[in-house]
Amino acid sequence: MVAVRVLGVLGVLFVLSIIVFAMMYLAPGDIVKNLLGNRPMNPDVVAAVREQYRLDDPVVVQYLSWLKGFLTGDLGESIRLQVPVADAIASRVGITAALCGLAFLVSVAVAVPLGVRSAVKAGGWVDRTGNALSILGLSAPTFAVGLLLLYVFAYYLPIFPVYGGGDGGIDTLRHLVLPAITLALGLGAIIVKLTRTAMLRELESDYVTFARSRGLGERLVRRIALRNAAIPIVTGASLVLTFLVGGTVLAETTYALPGLGTLLQDSVLFKDIAVVQSLTLLVAVVIAAIALIADLTYILLDPRVRRQMGAAS
Amino acid sequence: MTVLLSELSVLGPNGTMVEPVSAEIAPGATLALIGESGSGKTLTAKSIVGLLPRGFRATGAVTVAGQELPVGLRGDDAAWRRARGRSVSLLLQDPFTSLTPVHRCGDQIAWTLEAAHGHRIPRAAKRAQVEERLAEVNLPARVADAFPHELSGGMRQRVAIAAALASDPQLLIADEPTTALDASNQAEILDLLRRIQLERRLSVILISHDLGVVRGRTDDVLVMRDGQVVERGATAEVLAAPEHPYTRALIEADPVVAARSGARISAEEAADVAEAEALLVCEGVTKAFGVRTVLSDVDLTIAPGAIVGIVGESGSGKSTLARCIAGLEREDAGRIVLSGEALAPGRGSRTPDQMQIVFQDPYSSLNPMMSIGAILAEALGVAGRASSEVPAMLEMVGLPAEFAKKRPAELSGGQRQRVAIARALAPEPRLLICDESVSALDVSVQADILALLARLRDELGIAILFISHDLAVVRMIADTVTVMWDGRVVESGPCHEVLEQPAHEYTRLLVAAAMRENAVPADGKD
Known part of the structure; x- marks a missing residue:
């Protein structure tokens, strides 16, 4: 079963890679011109580009050589930065990964306990405050929240830096706090709702009544219910995790962070096709990996699924 | 203490x-x-x-x-x-x-x-x-x-x-x-x-x-x-x-008491049923889910206007048989013949006027967002009948016409099951399949629904395939009974014969469990 799932993911990525490759042809205008960008056109350069992208070979050969390059780390050259795409991505992937990781951590650490608390004391003040906050988090656009936080915590109360990625270590962490909170707000709002709904349903179930009737402590009862609720929460959380990828573009732009989001934005504006292709495929791989991990976690969390897997293999 | x-x-x-x-x-x-x-x-x-x-x-x-x-x-x-x-x-x-x-x-x-x-x-x-x-x-x-x-x-x-x-x-x-x-x-x-x-x-x-x-x-x-x-x-x-x-x-x-006193709702003579030409014949129906065989070589005959009971525990294959007959599952082998016409496996070959199912749970089989009138009108519409017949349908199952305005949530379990029966009867089917249709109901409501089914059979002349895990309930309504165990028919015949002289050991066990004979302690406190 797991093998089938992995094969499925590989299949989806294969189809995506064809679409991404086709971007080169779908972009309006002459291919060579697009690939050249702002560089001056002369016969030598044109010949070099045709040679590099094998534009004189059949499309299938072009695709295969491009795919081989992608798999071996040779992603081509960024026409805007004049460096290999791999280097451009490598120098920025750290800050984006740190930002996403921090945002996810913050949102889970706050949202799950808040959701549990809201469900246990449904209608209480924690529930109502949490509800108001999550409506705010869901409805406020990322850039608006970003600007507001900047205004309050960087301008009025200069606790955090206004822009940039910092000089590494603690300083970078300090620079990432506000953007991470900005991203975590929207993500956390969804996780609070998910956790609350899942917990409410589990707390209504027979096994909770049975556990209480046997004199089990309320903390243990909640732990049992949360363990059951974990299945829908993990599934939901992994789905919203993919929102982060889109969200980083906005957050990185607002806070001028030198991450993949800003790289993608600049490259799209500049028609830097090699970079856009690589980033798009990278995002697809990351999202597919998250979905796969969520599926595997599912097996870990639910013994019933585990048994079916065992029976099928 | x-x-x-x-x-x-x-x-x-x-x-x-x-x-x-x-x-x-x-x-x-x-x-x-x-x-x-x-x-x-x-x-x-x-x-x-x-x-x-x-x-x-x-x-x-x-x-x-x-x-x-x-x-x-x-x-x-x-x-x-x-x-x-x-x-x-x-x-x-x-x-x-x-x-x-x-x-x-x-x-x-x-x-x-x-x-x-x-x-x-x-x-x-x-x-x-x-x-x-x-x-x-x-x-x-x-x-x-x-x-x-x-x-x-x-x-x-x-x-x-x-x-x-x-x-x-x-x-x-x-x-x-x-x-x-x-x-x-x-x-x-x-x-x-x-x-x-x-x-x-x-x-x-x-x-x-x-x-x-x-x-x-x-x-x-x-x-x-x-x-x-x-x-x-x-x-x-x-x-x-x-x-x-x-x-x-x-x-x-209580069905056990009714069975003990010999009360039967059915008035039909078993002999009459046997003579009539069969409405439905199943021959050698076999079905497996993966490696598990749930039906092996099952035969079943239903005469027009007969009430045939199938009893067996969960996992005995009785529901799967019903679903094969209704075309909700595809049998792997065997023939299902309705009024002399062989039916291909699956839903594609079935029409609404052939057969209808009433399921166990009246709480989930009715759309909670629709009024009772709309539910019945929809079923009538599928059969090409006018929605003006809704009051008549309600009356037929013993409900007042005002119920058309209500929604399922306002009805009791028994009333909902009556609506489900009315809906199933809208296309005027020749066979009504009741799959554990009274199992979720209280005993007194159960008796009412059984009486309703028997009356509908007498008035409309439809045949009923009545499936239950409870032998005592089946006995109250069925003319003939088929006992299933582990995907096989172990015994079948006129209801009173099977119950009074069970030939198969499993039937004896079921009869004993249903009559609670084994449940009474040795001191005979009863």
Whole structure:
């Protein structure tokens, strides 16, 4: 079963890679011109580009050589930065990964306990405050929240830096706090709702009544219910995790962070096709990996699924 | 050690839900609480463990072995934590939902042990105690490592009993403990409970809507209706000579009693049925899901206007057969012939006027967002009939025409099932398939629906395939009965013959379980 799932993911990525490759042809205008960008056109350069992208070979050969390059780390050259795409991505992937990781951590650490608390004391003040906050988090656009936080915590109360990625270590962490909170707000709002709904349903179930009737402590009862609720929460959380990828573009732009989001934005504006292709495929791989991990976690969390897997293999 | 309920009553958001109840239960004795759903028996039980739903509260007093339970306090009060488990435990109806699916059975029993001790128990000692508790309910030690879904329904209920009793309570409340189980498991679980109860001198409150469960296994009985105790006394006396009309009605409605007295709704002679040309013939129907064969070589004949019963436990293949006939499953082999015309497997070859199904659960088979009138109009529309016939359809199933404006949520279970029957009859089918259609209903409602089906058969001349796990119910309505076991037909014939002279051993077992002959203890208290 797991093998089938992995094969499925590989299949989806294969189809995506064809679409991404086709971007080169779908972009309006002459291919060579697009690939050249702002560089001056002369016969030598044109010949070099045709040679590099094998534009004189059949499309299938072009695709295969491009795919081989992608798999071996040779992603081509960024026409805007004049460096290999791999280097451009490598120098920025750290800050984006740190930002996403921090945002996810913050949102889970706050949202799950808040959701549990809201469900246990449904209608209480924690529930109502949490509800108001999550409506705010869901409805406020990322850039608006970003600007507001900047205004309050960087301008009025200069606790955090206004822009940039910092000089590494603690300083970078300090620079990432506000953007991470900005991203975590929207993500956390969804996780609070998910956790609350899942917990409410589990707390209504027979096994909770049975556990209480046997004199089990309320903390243990909640732990049992949360363990059951974990299945829908993990599934939901992994789905919203993919929102982060889109969200980083906005957050990185607002806070001028030198991450993949800003790289993608600049490259799209500049028609830097090699970079856009690589980033798009990278995002697809990351999202597919998250979905796969969520599926595997599912097996870990639910013994019933585990048994079916065992029976099928 | 005696358990005393004094003036225990339950107040809900709309006033008193249960009028004051008083009772005394000696150690080792069982008090039965019987009544239909809505009679207040479950609320009474929940008030004794302090687990009433939000908005409900209890007054009065409950004393267990000289210690008073904090009945008037809210369920999350600390006083309840000390009382629950150690003084009183509650065993629930459905072993499929009362154990958490993601924890091992051993852990679930160990939680009760630790809660009762008030501290953690070292791993090895815990394991030994869990195995001891499993042995008490006749389960092997390996069950401790199993997840609930790896066990059968009967085994799960045993685990639940072990978990409920691991805190050594003085009073056990068993709320319909066998309703969700098959007939052969029911007797086993009830006998197990009785044995443990006598060994431990445990007081038990047994809640049931099923007189067969109460008969012979309980000492005293309280009959409840609309939150009031209408009759009380020693079980044997109340069942033998009921005084209150409601108790009498309950006993008369009980399919076991009806079967014993030989009452049958059907008027048709079995011989007439056999002579008529068959409406439906199944020959050698076989179906497997993966490697598991659920139907092997099943033959079945239904005459026009006949009511044919199929009995068997869950997993016997009776529902799969019905679904193959209706085209909801595709049989792997065999022929299904309706009025001389062979039907290809699957839904594509079926038309609505051939057959219709009424399912078990009237709560989920009706769209909650549609009015009853709209539901029926839709079914009539599919059959090309005008929606002006809705009142006539309602009248046909014994419901007033005003019901067209209501929504399913406003109806009782029995009324919903009537609507489901009316909907199934809208395309004027030749065959009506009832798949456990009365199993989710209270006994008196069950009897009403069975009477309705028999009347519809007489008036419309339709044939009915009536599927149930309960032989006693089938006996009340069916002309012929087919007994299924493990995907095979083990016996079939006219209803009274099969029941009076069962040829197959499995049928004998079913008949015995249905008549509760094996359920009456040796001292013959009945």
